[in-house]
Amino acid sequence: xxxxxxxxxxxxxxxxxxxxxxxxxxxxxxxxxxxxxxxxxxxxxxxxxxxxxxxxxxxxxxxxxxxxxxxxxxxxxxxxxxxxxxxxxxxxxxxxxxxxxxxxxxxxxxxxxxxxxxxxxxxxxxxxxxxxxxxxxxxxxxxxxxxxxxxxxxxxxxxxxxxxxxxxxxxxxxxxxxxxxxxxxxxxxxxxxxxxxxxxxxxxxxxxxxxxxxxxxxxxxxxxxxxxxxxxxxxxxxxxxxxxxxxxxxxxxxxxxxxxxxxxxxxxxxxxxxxxxxxxxxxxxxxxxxxxxxxxxxxxxxxxxxxxxxxx
Amino acid sequence: xxxxxxxxxxxxxxxxxxxxxxxxxxxxxxxxxxxxxxxxxxxxxxxxxxxxxxxxxxxxxxxxxxxxxxxxxxxxxxxxxxxxxxxxxxxxxxxxxxxxxxxxxxxxxxxxxxxxxxxxxxxxxxxxxxxxxxxxxxxxxxxxxxxxxxxxxxxxxxxxxxxxxxxxxxxxxxxxxxxxxxxxxxxxxxxxxxxxxxxxxxxxxxxxxxxxxxxxxxxxxxxxxxxxxxxxxxxxxxxxxxxxxxxxxxxxxxxxxxxxxxxxxxxxxxxxxxxxx
Numbered sequence: 206x207x208x209x210x211x212x213x214x215x216x217x218x219x220x221x222x223x224x225x226x227x228x229x230x231x232x233x234x235x236x237x238x239x240x241x242x243x244x245x246x247x248x249x250x251x252x253x254x255x256x257x258x259x260x261x262x263x264x265x266x267x268x269x270x271x272x273x274x275x276x277x278x279x280x281x282x283x284x285x286x287x288x289x290x291x292x293x294x295x296x297x298x299x300x301x302x303x304x305x306x307x308x309x310x311x312x313x314x315x316x317x318x319x320x321x322x323x324x325x326x327x328x329x330x331x332x333x334x335x336x337x338x339x340x341x342x343x344x345x346x347x348x349x350x351x352x353x354x355x356x357x358x359x360x361x362x363x364x365x366x367x368x369x370x371x372x373x374x375x376x377x378x379x380x381x382x383x384x385x386x387x388x389x390x391x392x393x394x395x396x397x398x399x400x401x402x403x404x405x406x407x408x409x410x411x412x413x414x415x416x417x418x419x420x421x422x423x424x425x426x427x428x429x430x431x432x433x434x435x436x437x438x439x440x441x442x443x444x445x446x447x448x449x450x451x452x453x454x455x456x457x458x459x460x461x462x463x464x465x466x467x468x469x470x471x472x473x474x475x476x477x478x479x480x481x482x483x484x485x486x487x488x489x490x491x492x493x494x495x496x497x498x499x500x501x502x503x504x505x506x507x508x509x510x511x512x513x514x515x516x517x
Numbered sequence: 518x519x520x521x522x523x524x525x526x527x528x529x530x531x532x533x534x535x536x537x538x539x540x541x542x543x544x545x546x547x548x549x550x551x552x553x554x555x556x557x558x559x560x561x562x563x564x565x566x567x568x569x570x571x572x573x574x575x576x577x578x579x580x581x582x583x584x585x586x587x588x589x590x591x592x593x594x595x596x597x598x599x600x601x602x603x604x605x606x607x608x609x610x611x612x613x614x615x616x617x618x619x620x621x622x623x624x625x626x627x628x629x630x631x632x633x634x635x636x637x638x639x640x641x642x643x644x645x646x647x648x649x650x651x652x653x654x655x656x657x658x659x660x661x662x663x664x665x666x667x668x669x670x671x672x673x674x675x676x677x678x679x680x681x682x683x684x685x686x687x688x689x690x691x692x693x694x695x696x697x698x699x700x701x702x703x704x705x706x707x708x709x710x711x712x713x714x715x716x717x718x719x720x721x722x723x724x725x726x727x728x729x730x731x732x733x734x735x736x737x738x739x740x741x742x743x744x745x746x747x748x749x750x751x752x753x754x755x756x757x758x759x760x761x762x763x764x765x766x767x768x769x770x771x772x773x774x775x776x777x778x779x780x781x782x783x784x785x786x787x788x789x790x791x792x793x794x
Contacts, residue, residue, distance in 0.1 A: 219631065220634060220635060220638050223631065223632070223634065223635030223638070224635055224638055224639065226635070227635050227636070227639070231647060231648065231651050232651065234648065234651040234652055235651050235652075236652065236653060345776060345779065345780070346772070346776065348779060349723060349727075349772055349775040349776035349779050350772055351727055351730060351731065351734075351747075351750075351768065351771045351772065351775070352731075353730075353731060353734045353747070353750060354750060354764065354767075354768030354771060354772065357750070357754060357757055357764045357768070358764070358768070360757060361757055361761050361764070365757070365758060365761075448640045449640055449642065451640065452640040452641075452642040452643045452646075453642060455642065455646060455735070456731050456734065456735065459734075459735055460754075470646070470650070471735050471736075471737070473650070474646075474649070474650035474654070474737065475654075475736070479651070482647055482650045482651065483647075485643075485647065486639065486643060486644065486647040489639065489640060489643045490638055490639040490640075490643070493638060493639060493640050493643075494638050
């Protein structure tokens with residue numbers, strides 16, 4: 206197991222280097238001179254002289270490969286540049302907003318599990334019944350529903366009409382319910398479907414037939430034998446989903462004015478606060494990579510076939 | 518071709534027909550918007566704002582007195598049109614890169630596939646958002662960003678197909694006969710992979726529409742006054758309390774179209790999987 210983990214970690218090094226290169230290339234896409242943006246945001250008239258000085262200050266006058274290595278050296282020392290707007294370190298800005306996003310995502314994830322596990326299990330056990338059909342409809346609508354619309358529909362129905370939840374803001378758990386539900390629905394639909402398919406596959410296995418032949422209780426068979434195996438693909442999808450939910454929070458946070466990273470990054474884009482945008486992509490990519498590493502390790506623990514590389 | 522027979526069989530499925538009908542109607546409404554739309558979608562008239570449905574404005578007007586039905590119709594053109602453009606460019610780029618990678622092999626293959634690994638290591642919504650952020654908000658930049666992120670998925674699939682095709686006897690015979698590689702690719706490889714790729718692309722059109730309208734909702738895509746469903750939702754959100762019906766129109770359109778594409782995609786996926794096995 207130790208060897209498996211070490212191998213996985215070593216294989217991350219080229220990916221992380223690639224991500225750093227990608228992040229660096231992204232800033233080269235900026236159609237205007239970042240030095241000029243910096244000066245404008247600092248309310249300094251961008252004269253030729255001022256631009257030249259700022260370019261030297263930001264290191265923009267050096268050849269690209271030197272700029273990259275300079276930047277990489279700073280990134281390794283956890284220096285991700287300074288926000289053009291707030292003049293604070295870019296990573297500090299992101300970390301300030303991150304807890305709110307994390308809280309939203311965590312609550313959403315709980316909702317995803319609460320919805321998808323019972324729906325997935327029972328729609329597989331009662332395949333082709335009315336319940337299964339209703340679940341199918343739910344997964345179809347859930348996967349096609351634009352979260353930015355769902356959010357407003359929920360606000361309108363549950364907050365404005367029924368007055369059950371506060372509309373905007375944060376603080377209490379009640380504030381979290383609507384944004385978390387909005388963020389959760391799409392993933393809940395995907396998970397329900399995944400779990401249903403995986404349950405159905407396991408139901409057909411010989412070990413289930415054998416367990417039945419041994420006269421085990423149906424509930425025991427479902428929980429111990431079918432569900433336990435059916436959850437493996439769900440766990441594999443977990444890292445991906447969490448990453449996508451962190452990304453999807455951009456839209457939900459903007460709908461609900463939730464003060465997280467997603468809402469901040471959109472205003473950073475409008476303000477042309479390039480260091481913050483750059484730090485954001487690096488930050489999210491590293492989180493995504495680490496999440497997938499974690500999932501790989503958990504799957505390795507759950508299933509020896511994956512750990513030994515037999516499961517191709 | 519056998520695949521075509523299977524695709525014909527699809528037309529017997531009721532849900533497929535329903536989704537094709539919805540998509541066909543929306544597509545026609547968008548394509549014929551300049552002829553059929555009752556009003557100019559961008560004409561601002563403050564006297565007629567927030568009007569209820571009536572003879573002149575069949576679905577009423579928005580906060581600037583613009584005809585909602587006309588905006589929805591022109592919006593269909595923008596939403597479906599930009600999603601199709603994204604897909605066509607994505608397929609062309611990924612067909613070139615995937616084929617090159619699979620056929621050439623060696624360091625070209627390694628370099629291209631490692632590039633794919635890196636792009637796949639970032640959640641695609643994050644990467645799209647950041648590319649738009651760097652280039653600046655506009656529909657063209659959204660299209661560029663979507664293509665830049667999407668091609669990777671298809672390029673990998675195409676590479677896999679090319680790798681297995683390369684070993685097939687008809688390609689080997691062509692090589693032995695001295696056919697130049699470009700001719701083998703055009704004559705023998707492309708005709709075998711393009712139908713699959715088109716089907717795969719249809720599967721993803723719903724997702725592409727969701728992303729484009731999502732970015733427009735954030736204000737990063739289509740810029741006012743151009744009518745687009747996501748942007749219309751963004752306009753309507755401030756009037757949620759007074760005129761909730763305004764968010765219903767564009768939202769329902771997005772849901773209907775995306776759901777139709779997903780239903781169609783599901784049916785197509787069954788055909789492909791069945792065909793492959």
